[in-house]
Amino acid sequence: MKTRCPVCGAELEVPETAQVFECPYCGTIFDTLKGSKVDQQHFYFSPTVENPYDYLMRFIERQYGVPSDLRENASYRKRVLHMIPVYFFHLRGAADVKALSRKYGYFTASIEEVDDIGIPAVDNPVAQLLEDYPFPLRGKRFLDEKAVKSGVFYKPTLSPSYAETIARRRLENALISEASSMAEQIVSVNYRVFKVDLKGLVHYPVWEIEYGYRGNIFKGYVDGVTGTVIWTEHPLAAKSRALQLALGGFFIALGSLTAITVVASLGKEGGLAAIFSLIAGLAGAFPLLTRSIQVKVKASEIRELKA
Numbered sequence: 001m002k003t004r005c006p007v008c009g010a011e012l013e014v015p016e017t018a019q020v021f022e023c024p025y026c027g028t029i030f031d032t033l034k035g036s037k038v039d040q041q042h043f044y045f046s047p048t049v050e051n052p053y054d055y056l057m058r059f060i061e062r063q064y065g066v067p068s069d070l071r072e073n074a075s076y077r078k079r080v081l082h083m084i085p086v087y088f089f090h091l092r093g094a095a096d097v098k099a100l101s102r103k104y105g106y107f108t109a110s111i112e113e114v115d116d117i118g119i120p121a122v123d124n125p126v127a128q129l130l131e132d133y134p135f136p137l138r139g140k141r142f143l144d145e146k147a148v149k150s151g152v153f154y155k156p157t158l159s160p161s162y163a164e165t166i167a168r169r170r171l172e173n174a175l176i177s178e179a180s181s182m183a184e185q186i187v188s189v190n191y192r193v194f195k196v197d198l199k200g201l202v203h204y205p206v207w208e209i210e211y212g213y214r215g216n217i218f219k220g221y222v223d224g225v226t227g228t229v230i231w232t233e234h235p236l237a238a239k240s241r242a243l244q245l246a247l248g249g250f251f252i253a254l255g256s257l258t259a260i261t262v263v264a265s266l267g268k269e270g271g272l273a274a275i276f277s278l279i280a281g282l283a284g285a286f287p288l289l290t291r292s293i294q295v296k297v298k299a300s301e302i303r304e305l306k307a
């Protein structure tokens, strides 16, 4: 049976026996007979990752400067499963952009954005880790008793309309930034399509892990569906701390040496250049020095973190 997804409009081949069907393109679950989104819009992802500590350790072991005896001497302390409510949206936008570029003069171009995003429905430290998070699209199920009892279950405290405001802003920003990348000056943006569809409330599983190592306690958060390490702390080996300290010192020495050479050869005129090379040396050293005095370092599998 051929039908169309009520949200993204994709043409789909649906088995005759299926009463509800999940669109493979945007993840919407809809009634195949009525051709509309199902009324019950509360879903969850099942926490299929059962050994989050292993996922966490395997990721940490790949990080730079981790003590070689970590796995051996780390002690697994506790784990908590958080079921975080997230509003899922399907975004679709298209616009005609009139722009002015030095190279081409005035021109018009058409841009398009399609995206699926999730916006946490609560504000707590775990939910904050899920801002801008690349959620999986498929595999959600209708919420049931089992899901509610599977972990710490949070009720949404932020309204769908609040989340929608954020979703609209995201789509707008995505379109504007795509437009801005085409030319130096944007004359006008004319939206042809601007659709923000709430696909439902989805409870998403996140494991919180705690482990100890040589008298310190470290935390980590692991995606309960994919096993991705969202955020974690880990120790740094004393040896690599010393190496980074030495490298930091080297950058400062190099900067100072350049400064001295410049002043020696150019005299007073070299002053400014000397200051710059000193600053460059300090800038190169700073992240290494701050890392070297930390016993805990942060890492993430999905984004670059600042030291």
Ligand SMILES: [Zn+2]
Pocket: 005, 006, 007, 008, 009, 010, 023, 024, 025, 026, 027, 028
């Ligand atoms: Zn769809």
